[in-house]
Amino acid sequence: MTLSVSLIISLRRLHRATMAWLVSWWRMLHFATLVFSLALSPSSYNRDNRPILAHRLVTNTAPNLVWFSVACALVSLVLIRIVVVSAQSYGLSRYALEMVVRVLVLELIPLTAALFVALRLTLPDGIAFAQMRSSGMLDTMQRQGVDLLRREYFPRVMSGIFAVWMLAIVSCVTSLILAYLTIYGFTPWALQGYTRVVGQIFNPAVALILMLKVIFFSFAVALIPLASSYYPEELHSRRNRLWAAHGLSEMLRLFSVILLIEVASLMGNYY
Known part of the structure; x- marks a missing residue:
């Protein structure tokens, strides 16, 4: 009797966890659809919305671009020197350039740019929106007639995508x-x-x-941290609200997606 009860309880917990996982991914896809619909809508770039979007693009990209490029250049110099010296010591100098390009440009820099934008911009924004949602501030703004998706979420998503592109290209x-x-x-x-x-x-x-890797990195970094905070809090369980407030669930989901994209790109390049 005790075994059957524990089995039923375990199955119910598994069912709830599975449903919560499916619902979270469905919300993320729905949020991505809404954002991309706004991106294709001319009204998102009219006189009222264009200054907000331009301000977000500049403030989120320009300060980070300067010192990320400097830090990336310094690290690149060290790694290039290590690869060149190692190749010369083994008599493989003609392969040094190819190794540098494949390791730095194809793999490390796009991944580093995506992680930097996530930790610097989108994850903090997602946590801030989750805290505002839990305090009722976002609901108050909606009751006042503020279009949260167009005025708050859309500029941040676009700035996250643009920041990943710029950091990766320049670096x-x-x-x-x-x-x-x-x-x-x-x-x-x-x-x-x-x-x-x-x-x-x-x-x-x-x-x-x-x-494609840079594009998918930018989509994942910009959309995943902000998706969960867009929906009303009552749709989440108490445990999910706690995780959302600390950004843990979004961080794990984001890193999992980035890992899958990186593995897929490695398979495409070397298999």
Whole structure:
């Protein structure tokens, strides 16, 4: 009797956990659909909404772009030097450039840019909105006629996407320039060989995979942390509200999606 009761209780807990997991992903997909619908709507860029969006894009991207690019350049210099010295010690100098480009530009920099934007911008915004939801501030704003999706969520999602794109592009270009200067020095005579090697690495398939990886990284980073706080609090259980307030569930979900995207890109590049 005791065994059957414990089994029933375990099945009920499993059912509740499964339903909560499915509902959370369904809400995230619904939120993504709403945001992308606004992105395709001309009214989102009219005279009333354009200043808010532009202000969010600039304030979330420009300050982070400067010092992230500087930090990424310093780390890239160290890693490039380590790879070059290691390749020379094993007599593999001709493979040093290819290794630097594949490790830094294709893998590390896009992943680092996505994680940086998540920890710096979107996860704190998601936690702030969850706290505002739990205190009733968002409900009050809705009763006052404020379009939360258009005025609050949409600019933050777009700024998160734009920030990942800008940080990844600028850092990748900076790393390519630093790789040339570190390996060949300040000479223009090696530029032809350098561009040939880089062009062989960035064939159409690899370039497409890199572009799609950055795009999906930006979507995951911008949408997942903000999705749960958009919905009314009464739809969540007490445990889910506690997790949402601390950002733990969004962080785990975000890192899981980023890991899946990274594994898929690795399979596309090397299998």
